[in-house]
Amino acid sequence: MRKSKLRFWGFLAPSLIAFCIVVIIPTCIGFFYSLTNWNGIVGSDVKFVGFQNFIDIFTRDDSFVHAFLFTALFSVCAVVLVNLVGFGLALLVTQKFRGATLLRGIFFMPNMIGGLLLGFTWQFIFISIFEAFSKKTGIAAFSGWLSNTETGFIGLLILTVWQMSGYMMIVYIAQIQQIPESVKEAARIDGANSWQLMRYIILPLMMPAFTIGLFLSISSSFKMFDQNLALTQGGPYKSTEMIALNIYNSAFGANEFGFAQAKAIVFLIIVAGIGITQLVITKRKEVEM
Amino acid sequence: MKAKKLVAVGMTVLMLGGLFVGCGNSADTSTEANSGENVKITIFQSKIEANEGYKKLIAAYEKNHPNVEINLEAVTGNDFGASMKAKMQSDPPTIFSVGGFSDMKDYGDVIEDVSDLDIMQHALEGTTDTFTKDGKVYAVPLYMEGYGFVINKQMFEDAGVSVDSMMNFEGMKTGFDTLKKKIDNGEMKDKYPNLEAVMEYPTKELWIAGDHDANVALTHDFKTPNEAYAADSLPGTGLEDYKKMVDFQASYTTNANNTANLNSVDYTTSLEGGLAIERVACIKQGNWVAPAVETTDPEVLQKLDMLPYSVPGYSDGKYFVGVSGYWAIHSKATDAQKAVAKDFINWMFSDPEAQKIVVNDCKFIPPYDNFDGIKASDPLSQRIMDANNSGNTMNGWVYSGAPNTWSQQVAGVEVQKYLAGEADWDEVTKTCIEQWSKLRKQQNN
Numbered sequence: 001m002r003k004s005k006l007r008f009w010g011f012l013a014p015s016l017i018a019f020c021i022v023v024i025i026p027t028c029i030g031f032f033y034s035l036t037n038w039n040g041i042v043g044s045d046v047k048f049v050g051f052q053n054f055i056d057i058f059t060r061d062d063s064f065v066h067a068f069l070f071t072a073l074f075s076v077c078a079v080v081l082v083n084l085v086g087f088g089l090a091l092l093v094t095q096k097f098r099g100a101t102l103l104r105g106i107f108f109m110p111n112m113i114g115g116l117l118l119g120f121t122w123q124f125i126f127i128s129i130f131e132a133f134s135k136k137t138g139i140a141a142f143s144g145w146l147s148n149t150e151t152g153f154i155g156l157l158i159l160t161v162w163q164m165s166g167y168m169m170i171v172y173i174a175q176i177q178q179i180p181e182s183v184k185e186a187a188r189i190d191g192a193n194s195w196q197l198m199r200y201i202i203l204p205l206m207m208p209a210f211t212i213g214l215f216l217s218i219s220s221s222f223k224m225f226d227q228n229l230a231l232t233q234g235g236p237y238k239s240t241e242m243i244a245l246n247i248y249n250s251a252f253g254a255n256e257f258g259f260a261q262a263k264a265i266v267f268l269i270i271v272a273g274i275g276i277t278q279l280v281i282t283k284r285k286e287v288e289m
Numbered sequence: 290m291k292a293k294k295l296v297a298v299g300m301t302v303l304m305l306g307g308l309f310v311g312c313g314n315s316a317d318t319s320t321e322a323n324s325g326e327n328v329k330i331t332i333f334q335s336k337i338e339a340n341e342g343y344k345k346l347i348a349a350y351e352k353n354h355p356n357v358e359i360n361l362e363a364v365t366g367n368d369f370g371a372s373m374k375a376k377m378q379s380d381p382p383t384i385f386s387v388g389g390f391s392d393m394k395d396y397g398d399v400i401e402d403v404s405d406l407d408i409m410q411h412a413l414e415g416t417t418d419t420f421t422k423d424g425k426v427y428a429v430p431l432y433m434e435g436y437g438f439v440i441n442k443q444m445f446e447d448a449g450v451s452v453d454s455m456m457n458f459e460g461m462k463t464g465f466d467t468l469k470k471k472i473d474n475g476e477m478k479d480k481y482p483n484l485e486a487v488m489e490y491p492t493k494e495l496w497i498a499g500d501h502d503a504n505v506a507l508t509h510d511f512k513t514p515n516e517a518y519a520a521d522s523l524p525g526t527g528l529e530d531y532k533k534m535v536d537f538q539a540s541y542t543t544n545a546n547n548t549a550n551l552n553s554v555d556y557t558t559s560l561e562g563g564l565a566i567e568r569v570a571c572i573k574q575g576n577w578v579a580p581a582v583e584t585t586d587p588e589v590l591q592k593l594d595m596l597p598y599s600v601p602g603y604s605d606g607k608y609f610v611g612v613s614g615y616w617a618i619h620s621k622a623t624d625a626q627k628a629v630a631k632d633f634i635n636w637m638f639s640d641p642e643a644q645k646i647v648v649n650d651c652k653f654i655p656p657y658d659n660f661d662g663i664k665a666s667d668p669l670s671q672r673i674m675d676a677n678n679s680g681n682t683m684n685g686w687v688y689s690g691a692p693n694t695w696s697q698q699v700a701g702v703e704v705q706k707y708l709a710g711e712a713d714w715d716e717v718t719k720t721c722i723e724q725w726s727k728l729r730k731q732q733n734n
Contacts, residue, residue, distance in 0.1 A: 060727075127553050128562075144544075147553035148709060235493060236552035237705040238698075254694045255391075256731075 034262040039255045053262035063238065064263055067246040068270070071222060074156060074242065078221040081161045083213050086168025087206075093169070094176050104173070108166040115163070119230020122159045126151070126231075152232045152240035159227055164220065168213050175209035176202070207286040214278055222271050243267050328625045330633075331360040333382035335369040336431075336614055338580070342651030346637050349646065357629055383626045384634075387428050387617045389689045390518055393420055400427045401618040406631055408638045411657040413677060415684060416612045418513050428615035429634050432653035435610035435673035436501055436575035436598060436685060443592040444468065444570045447480060455596050457605040465541055468570060481567050488541035489559040489569045492551045492705055498535070499701025500688050501573070504609060505600055506531035506700075506721075507687045517690030523725035528718045530600045535704055538573060549709040561585050564593075573598070576654065576669040583667070595672040597681065608676040609685030612656050692728035699724040 034053055038046045057064050093104045110118065126145040134142035145151045179202060187201050225244035228234065234241030234249070241249070247267065251260035334343070340363045347359045362382070364372040369386065376382060377399070387396065403409065404426045409417070412430060420428035438461065442452055448471045450464040465487050471477050477484050492498040509527025511517040544550040560578055563569045565585035572578075582590045599605045618630045637643045638657050647653050648663050654673050661678075665671040676682050688696040703720050706712040712720075 127555075127558070144547065144550040144553060147550045233493075235495075235705065236549075236709055237702045237711065249698075253698065 030261050031265060033258050034265050036258045037256075038258045038261075049258070053259045054266070056259060057263055057266060063241070064243070064246055064266075066238075067241050067243045070153075070240065071224075071242045074153065074224075075218060075221040077157055078160045078164075079214065079217045081157065082164045082168055082217045082221075083210070085161055085165040086213065087172050089165060089169040090172035090176055094173060104169070107169055110163045111167045113163075115224075115226035116230045118159060118163055119227045122155065122162075123231050126155050146232055147236060149236070149239040152236070155231060156224075156228065156240065159231060160221060160224065163227070164217060168217065171213050171216070172206070172209050175206050179205050207282065211279065211282040211286065214282060215275060218278055219271060219275055222274070327356050327358065328629045329358040329360065330383035330622070330626050330629050331362065331380075332616075333362050333364075333373065333376055333385040334616070335364060335386040335388075336651075337363050337365045339432075339651040339653070342646060342649075342653075345646050345650050346643060349642060350633055350636060354629075357633075359633065381619050381621060383619055383622045383630050384616050385619065386431075387420070387615045388613075389419060390514070391693070392617075393422070393427070396617065397422075397427075399620050401620040401622075401627060402427060403429055403618060403631070403634075406635055408635050408657065411638070411659045413656050413658055415513060416656040418515050419612075419689070420615060420617070421515075428617040430612040430656040431614040431616055432612070432651070433610055433656045433673065433677070434575050434577055434613045434654065434685075435595075435608045435676065435682070436573065437608045437672075438571050438596040438598065439564065439574045439578060439669060440571040440594055440596055441564065441567060441589070441592050442594040444477070444481060444484070444567070448477065452594055452596070456599070457597075458599040458601040461596055461599055462537075465571070469541060483566055483568045484570065486541060486543045486545075486569050488538055488571045488573075489554060489563040490538040490542050490551050490573070491554040491556050491559040492701075492708055493553055493555045495697035495701030495705075497556065497573070497701075498704040499697040499699075501575075501609070501685070502531060502534055502538075502704070503691075503696050503700035504685055504688045505534060505598070505604065507691065508683055509603075511687055511690065513684055514687050514690035517687050519690075521726060521729055523722050525718060525722045528714075528721060530603055531700075532707075532714050532717075534598075534600060535707070539708060541571075542569075551708050552705050565589050571596075576667070576673050579667040579669050580652075590667060593668055595669050597676075604683055607681055607683045608673060610673060610676065610682040611684055611686030611689075613686065692725060692732055695725055695728055699728075 033046075035048060035050060036046045037049050037053075089107050093100045093107070113121075123146065130142040130145045134140065146155055183201060183205075184197060187197050192200070223244055224242055225248065228240070228242045228245050229248075232240045234245050243263075244267075247260050247263045250256050250263060332343070334340075340361070343361055343363075347361060351357060351359060373385060376385075377396075381399075387393070387400070400420075402425045404424075406429065408429070409426060413433075416430040416433070417426045417428075420426060440452075440455075445452065445455070445464060445468060448468045450467050455461040455464040468477075469487050472484055472486065490497075506525070506527035507517055507523075509530065510524045511520060539545060539548045539551060542548075542551060542554075544554075559569070559572050560574070560581055564572050564574075564578070565582045567589060576595070579590060579593075582593065595608070597604070597606045598609050599607070616634065618627060620627075622630070637647060638655060639659060644655070644660055644663055647655055648660065649666050652666055652670070654665065654670050654677070656677075658678075660674075665674050700721055703712060703717040707714060707717050
């Protein structure tokens with residue numbers, strides 16, 4: 001008994017210690033700082049202010065609430081589009097035709113480029129190329145991109161879908177290839193048309209992949225930072241500022257680390273809540289083969 | 290067990306002792322250095338563009354002072370704050386770059402009083418304000434920068450407008466209107482095929498719509514950054530002039546009828562994609578644009594000139610100028626090091642050979658009055674130097690005394706809203722004044 005307990009802790013210890021050092025302890029320190037007015041400079045005076053920072057988040061100005069609503073709306077649109085496009089691409093490239101493998105590579109490519117670089121690239125496309133196009137053709141819709149909230153929002157959406165769909169495609173390809181030919185063949189022999197095959201065979205068997213795909217896209221679009229920073233910098237007039245950027249600005253722009261830390265904790269709770277809810281719901285829909 | 294503990298404690302004491310002995314020893318050697326032997330100092334600086342110039346200065350100085358060794362280290366502006374915090378803890382430099390009020394607050398304990406430097410007698414008025422405390426000066430001003438309306442002189446002359454006629458607001462407006470008319474009816478097309486508009490106004494950059502344009506508003510209420518820094522509230526008497534200059538600039542751009550679009554124009558579009566390729570004839574900027582224009586098209590640089598930042602009836606004919614870089618001396622350095630550091634700084638701003646390097650290689654506009662007869666390396670810097678000599682300047686860095694983030698995140702953001710039609714100027718005024726007090730109160734806590 002004694003020996004097995006020792007073995008249990010012995011094997012657990014390395015990862016437990018690592019987990020403590022990189023996750024548990026920083027979280028606790030972070031929570032401590034959220035109760036202070038620390039300005040981020042080592043050695044400066046740190047005053048304990050209780051829950052004042054948490055109250056300030058909602059009373060000082062509406063920037064956090066605005067950033068949250070903007071992020072939420074963005075995430076809903078992005079999650080739907082990214083997964084639809086990703087699934088569509090996966091279906092496309094699992095068909096048997098010449099160049100399918102090449103297309104997989106091409107669709108996945110945007111995912112290999114860093115968010116900052118993509119942000120600047122698309123900024124150039126939206127501002128310079130769209131503007132030039134609008135001048136040549138006279139279509140006003142292509143003029144003044146990223147200068148107002150709507151085009152800023154759509155711009156972020158296009159960038160995100162373009163970048164993340166390829167990744168989701170890979171996830172879905174893996175699952176599509178797991179579906180045995182025999183099941184599909186049996187359905188066809190039973191007289192299922194291709195819509196029925198999709199609806200009653202492929203989609204239910206795809207559920208585990210949707211669980212992962214939704215989780216990844218929800219969490220990454222909520223936490224999106226570098227694309228936001230590079231493409232719009234939250235502008236114009238902070239209207240496209242997402243939560244992560246809002247926290248960053250509080251911490252490094254205004255040097256209010258304590259306040260930023262409090263925002264980060266609220267953010268953590270919200271994202272964790274949404275993520276777990278989604279996992280529970282989609283897990284229920286998964287079917288065993 | 291007990292014995293082991295004792296040994297451990299003993300070892301620790303020994304090691305700590307060793308540390309102290311080590312310090313003592315090094316102090317000894319430097320006292321020896323005092324008596325004429327080698328002295329080594331380190332400069333830790335943030336103006337990477339001037340690094341080559343500094344190297345030349347150091348080489349010249351070391352030639353005359355064989356027992357001195359100067360180490361130069363540079364980190365770019367964005368990473369400088371964090372690097373310096375680390376550097377201070379591991380290997381404190383003798384001379385280091387400092388910027389504004391926050392540095393004065395953070396490093397106040399470790400910077401040396403430099404009031405007694407000979408060169409300080411030549412410092413232009415107001416250039417030492419930020420680092421003055423109780424009548425003593427704690428940092429040496431290094432270089433000045435100034436801004437106004439940077440114009441393509443050639444274009445205006447081709448349109449029949451002389452530069453001298455535009456030295457006040459009325460003249461500038463007349464000149465701009467003349468050029469605008471000629472652009473609109475196609476008269477400039479032959480000579481300048483790229484030319485689209487008189488101005489570009491990149492309000493995507495919060496520092497352009499915020500810091501610099503807001504500065505005009507602030508100078509109505511505060512003469513120096515120190516006054517602004519001490520103010521709990523903003524009277525806001527200059528905000529009408531702020532509006533005037535925002536409207537003025539916006540009205541000469543291609544987006545004059547749809548000012549919301551200005552919020553997506555960035556600095557690069559206005560400079561490398563604007564002024565430097567002769568797409569526009571003017572942008573409101575400072576002498577710091579010269580290197581970028583030179584890289585894009587050296588010929589255009591020679592056509593440039595700078596008009597004053599004339600606000601009608603307020604700052605007609607004045608350039609907004611200020612010091613944007615300082616050097617401080619570490620007060621915990623040895624006496625020998627401090628002496629060398631002070632001598633080096635005195636030398637670089639007073640020796641005729643060194644002065645030339647400062648202006649031509651570091652490309653500085655020196656904040657001192659003993660640089661007569663030395664020409665700047667580009668026409669924009671020359672304008673600022675002349676303005677300094679004739680006194681046609683106002684303080685361009687008053688915004689640095691505003692509450693942290695106010696000038697960009699409040700004033701700049703509000704101007705973006707105003708241009709997009711999301712707020713009228715009364716709301717802008719109200720928010721600017723309210724947020725000043727609010728931020729000040731938070732930051733003084």
